[in-house]
Amino acid sequence: MTGELARLATVAWWSFRGSARGLRMLGLAAFAAVPSVIVLALVSVRPAADALANAAEGLFGSLTIPVVGMLIVLVVSVGQFRNEIDAETLVYLSDRSVSRATVVVGKYLGAVGVSLVLVVPAVLLPLGLAELGGATPYSAQVPLVLILAAFLAVLGYAAFFLFLGLVSRSALIIGLLYGFLWEELLPLLPGEVPHLTLVYYLRSFLSGEFATGPLGGYPSAVPIPIAVAALLAVPAVFLILASGAFSLLETAPERESA
Secondary structure (H helix, E strand, C coil): CHHHHHHHHHHHHHHHHHHCCHHHHHHHHHHHCHHHHHHHHHHHCCCCHHHHHHHHHHHHHHHHHHHHHHHHHHHHHHHHHHHHHHHCCHHHHHCCCCCHHHHHHHHHHHHHHHHHHHHHHHHHHHHHHHHHCCCCCCCCHHHHHHHHHHHHHHHHHHHHHHHHHHHCCCHHHHHHHHHHHHHHHHHHCCCCHHHHCHHHHHHHHHHHHCCCCCCCCCCCCCCHHHHHHHHHHHHHHHHHHHHHHHHHCCCCCCCCCC
């Protein structure tokens, strides 16, 4: 058991290290700064204190998580398996004594770690810049709840996108369609259809934590325990699916005979 945990930590560390460098990481870091740039632009026009505070907080639900965070997690998570499959290097790891489930979970933890390094500042910096710019100070609850919501979002999106990167060469395209069509359009439909999206449970969680403000008052929200349970069930399901897919996957593409 101790040996497998050590292997898991090693896979997670190398996955984190491999993703947290290079031009791609610099590009993602620049993209993560978009909400902060928008808040700085708002500060420059000197809005009312309450309006600035609400605008910076509202960016979390309208931009930071559904656009910036989702795209960061997509790029980081898809690359965990897809880059190695395309380069035909995954076979070296899969042929060793590390179990397939350990490889999947280790790469997932590495993707979650890199994503949080980028997403958490994207969540907190706009709030800090808004306060420095004269916004009404936030209660201690606000940043804590937003960090927890971001953590839950990263857990869910990372597992799904990791699975996509493992089973499809078109994972980035599918992920973009999922993020900008499925996650954005389904919540607008009536009935039970919004329950099929992650964003529905994230908004339910936020609405349960905030009685007022731009993130509160989400219609037809489910209770917080149900929302959290659903958000944690998603990564569990997709990690199981990814482990099963990895056990059946050809880790190196077949070469055509000359």
